[in-house]
Amino acid sequence: xxxxxxxxxxxxxxxxxxxxxxxxxxxxxxxxxxxxxxxxxxxxxxxxxxxxxxxxxxxxxxxxxxxxxxxxxxxxxxxxxxxxxxxxxxxxxxxxxxxxxxxxxxxxxxxxxxxxxxxxxxxxxxxxxxxxxxxxxxxxxxxxxxxxxxxxxxxxxxxxxxxxxxxxxxxxxxxxxxxxxxxxxxxxxxxxxxxxxxxxxxxxxxxxxxxxxxxxxxxxxxxxxxxxxxxxxxxxxxxxxxxxxxxxxxxxxxxxxxxxxxxxxxxxxxxxxxxxxxxxxxxxxxxxxxxxxxxxxxxxxxxxxxxxxxxxxxxxxxxxxxxxxxxxxxxxxxxxxxxxxxxxxxxxxxxxxxxxxxxxxxxxxxxxxxxxxxxxx
Numbered sequence: 001x002x003x004x005x006x007x008x009x010x011x012x013x014x015x016x017x018x019x020x021x022x023x024x025x026x027x028x029x030x031x032x033x034x035x036x037x038x039x040x041x042x043x044x045x046x047x048x049x050x051x052x053x054x055x056x057x058x059x060x061x062x063x064x065x066x067x068x069x070x071x072x073x074x075x076x077x078x079x080x081x082x083x084x085x086x087x088x089x090x091x092x093x094x095x096x097x098x099x100x101x102x103x104x105x106x107x108x109x110x111x112x113x114x115x116x117x118x119x120x121x122x123x124x125x126x127x128x129x130x131x132x133x134x135x136x137x138x139x140x141x142x143x144x145x146x147x148x149x150x151x152x153x154x155x156x157x158x159x160x161x162x163x164x165x166x167x168x169x170x171x172x173x174x175x176x177x178x179x180x181x182x183x184x185x186x187x188x189x190x191x192x193x194x195x196x197x198x199x200x201x202x203x204x205x206x207x208x209x210x211x212x213x214x215x216x217x218x219x220x221x222x223x224x225x226x227x228x229x230x231x232x233x234x235x236x237x238x239x240x241x242x243x244x245x246x247x248x249x250x251x252x253x254x255x256x257x258x259x260x261x262x263x264x265x266x267x268x269x270x271x272x273x274x275x276x277x278x279x280x281x282x283x284x285x286x287x288x289x290x291x292x293x294x295x296x297x298x299x300x301x302x303x304x305x306x307x308x309x310x311x312x313x314x315x316x317x318x319x320x321x322x323x324x325x326x327x328x329x330x331x332x333x334x335x336x337x338x339x340x341x342x343x344x345x346x347x348x349x350x351x352x353x354x355x356x357x358x359x360x361x362x363x364x365x366x367x368x369x370x371x372x373x374x375x376x377x
Contacts, residue, residue, distance in 0.1 A: 053077050117356075123349035130345055138350035150328050151335045152354065154244055158315055158331060159358070162251050163308040167301065169252070170259025175289065178267055187264065191257035198254065198317035205250045206322055209236040240328040247329060250318050255311065259304045266300035267293060299373045306366040313359050332358075 011019070056077055061070035127134050142148035170190075177186040193201060210220030211233045218224040223233040237243045270293055278288045294301075316333035323329045325338060332355045340348035 120349045120352050123345055124353045126346050126349075128344050128346050134346065138346045139354070141347060142350055142354065147330070147335070151325075151330045151332055151351075154329065155313060155331045155355075155358070157244060158248060158251070159309050159312040161245070161248050162255065162312040163305045166252050166255040166308050167259050167263075167304050169256045170261075170304070171263050171301075173256070173260045174264035174267055175293070178264065187261065190260050193254045194257040196254070198251075198315075199321050201250055201254055202318045202321035205253075206237075209246060209322075211235050237323055237329070238327050243323065243327055244329050247318055247322060250322070251312065251315060255308050259308065262300055262304050263297060266297035270296035299369065302366065302369045306362050306369075309362050310359055313355060313362075 053074065057070040057074040060073045061067065064070075123130055124138055125133055125135060127137075142152070173186075173190055177183050180186065196204070207219065208221045209223075210218075211223050212218050212220075214232050218227055218233060220233075220236075222236060226232070226234060236246050274292050274296070275288055278292050283291070314333055315331055316337070319325055319329060319331050319334045320337070325331075325334045330338070332351050336348045336351040336355070339345075339351065
């Protein structure tokens with residue numbers, strides 16, 4: 001394989017493109033063969049499998065020049081096709097197709113999720129060199145040092161403020177613009193920040209919060225407004241604890257569009273008959289909203305709140321870009337990176353475990369709500 005890739009790399013760029021495309025198509029054809037053609041019964045497909053059993057080892061021998069590799073390929077193919085023929089007597093090879101489709105996802109979960117989770121849990125109980133078990137020392141350090149306590153408190157503030165404010169603003173906006181003449185334009189204006197990355201949004205708001213010394217021209221929007229009204233420039237991102245709330249504004253600005261779009265779609269799904277019946281009963285707009293609209297969009301509210309809560313717990317880009325955690329603005333995700341960069345993998349892993357514990361109840365609650373909604377339907 002490495003020789004094949006080196007050979008392609010030595011070719012002109014225009015020649016590399018068709019060869020890479022052909023290699024990709026060959027892999028796709030191979031996958032389709034094993035999933036669609038190989039499991040089928042009949043003389044034609046038996047002849048195709050026989051041809052593959054002969055040609056595949058021959059090609060391997062010609063390419064690699066190894067009898068052992070050719071024999072191994074022949075043995076594997078023979079075993080696979082034997083199982084397929086055995087299964088074809090009872091069906092069309094459903095078990096093989098199931099394994100074929102699930103295997104990539106299972107492998108990715110094992111490599112990308114389960115293994116890192118286990119290794120992180122183990123590292124959380126090891127020293128900074130990961131060669132000695134230290135028990136709960138890393139967790140004790142988190143909850144006894146001022147930095148660790150402030151980091152956890154800041155994260156809790158984020159997860160309490162951002163979902164609540166974003167959902168309220170998004171819901172209010174969705175209700176007010178519902179069925180208005182410029183509804184599409186109004187939605188685009190609020191949803192637009194969702195198209196910006198967290199880093200891009202952070203850079204925009206850094207300019208908004210920027211402060212120059214008194215007497216100099218202010219490029220920060222907020223400080224320019226303060227100066228227009230006769231005030232002095234303010235270091236918005238340096239004054240604790242209010243600087244944390246100024247950072248929170250950025251995530252609210254981004255997530256409000258998400259809340260608005262989801263809740264607007266949910267509001268349109270509320271049966272008109274219920275609203276008309278409530279109106280005939282003499283209820284006002286607020287009563288109809290509380291007693292009809294909100295219960296009708298409850299499942300969407302839960303999804304929005306839990307999704308934004310998880311995003312708030314994992315927030316990293318905004319804090320890292322705007323303050324790097326300085327002036328008591330750090331959060332768990334940022335502190336994980338800071339400790340890892342400071343050659344403290346044990347403490348970094350401990351912060352990751354704390355973050356996992358905080359996220360877990362939200363995920364469980366969301367899963368239960370989805371299950372309850374399915375049972376109702």
